C-alpha cells in the first residue's frame with residue numbers, strides 16, 4: 001500500500017534492519033529521515049533511499065543524549081516536516097563478555113536499558129504530539145524474540161526488550177483515540193554484521209532451533225515494518241509480531 005506523501009523516521013538506520021526498513025519505506029513512497037550515530041553508514045543508507053526515489057534526510061545523533069535527540073528531531077521537522085511514521089529501531093546487545101546477573105556490571109545495565117528502552121520513549125515523546133494534531137500516526141518498535149526467550153548473560157537486553165512490549169501496549173491504549181497505532185516487531189536471528197561474526201558452533205545451534213532452517217534477512221523485517229506502517233494496518237495496535245522463522249511462537 002502506498003505511503004506517498006508520508007514522512008518516516010527510522011532510528012539505527014546506518015546498517016542492518018534499520019537500513020532495510022528505511023529503503024523499504026522509501027520504496028513504498030515515503031520520504032525518510034534516517035537517524036544514527038554512524039555518519040558513514042548513514043551516507044550509504046541515504047544513497048539507497050534516494051535510489052528508491054525518495055527524499056532522504058540523514059541526521060547524526062547519539063540517542064543516549066536527550067539534547068542530541070531533540071536537535072535531531074528539530075532538523076527532521078525543518079528538513080522534512082511532520083512525522084507520520086516512526087520506526088524506533090536502534091538498539092543492540094553487543095557486550096565484551098557474558099556475565100551472570102550478580103556479576104554483571106551495573107553501568108552496562110544502565111547502558112543497555114538506555115539504548116534499548118529509554119531512548120525509544122525519548123524519541124516517541126517528541127513525535128506523539130504532532131501525530132495527535134494530525135490525527136494519524138504509525139509507531140513501530142523493534143523489540144526482539146529475547147523479550148520472550150532468554151540467552152545466558154543477557155538479563156539487561158531481555159529486560160529492555162520486554163519493557164518495550166509493555167511500553168507498546170500502554171502507549172497504544174493512550175493514543176488509540178487519536179488514530180495512532182503502536183506496534184512492536186520481535187525479530188529472531190537476522191543476518192546482520194553481528195550474526196556473521198558469531199562463532200560457528202553458536203550459529204549452528206541457533207540454526208538447529210529455527211524451523212525454517214535459516215537466518216532471517218533484514219528485508220524480511222522491513223516487510224513487516226512496511227505492513228504495520230501502512231494505512232491498511234489501521235485496526236492493529238498494541239500488538240507484538242514475532243518474525244523468527246518459527247523459532248519463537250506465541
Ligand SMILES: NC(=O)c1ccc[n+]([C@@H]2O[C@H](COP(=O)([O-])OP(=O)(O)OC[C@H]3O[C@@H](n4cnc5c(N)ncnc54)[C@H](O)[C@@H]3O)[C@@H](O)[C@H]2O)c1
Nearest residue numbers: 012014015016017036037062063090091092144187189190
Ligand atoms: N540482528 C538480529 O538478529 C536482531 C534480533 C532481534 C532484535 N534485533 C534488534 O534490531 C535492531 C537493529 O539491530 P541490527 O541487528 O540491525 O543491528 P545493527 O548494529 O546493524 O544496527 C543498530 C544501529 O543502531 C545504531 N546505534 C547504536 N547505538 C546508537 C546510539 N547511541 N545512537 C544512535 N544510533 C545508535 C548503530 O550505529 C547501528 O547502525 C536493534 O534494536 C536490535 O536489538 C536484532
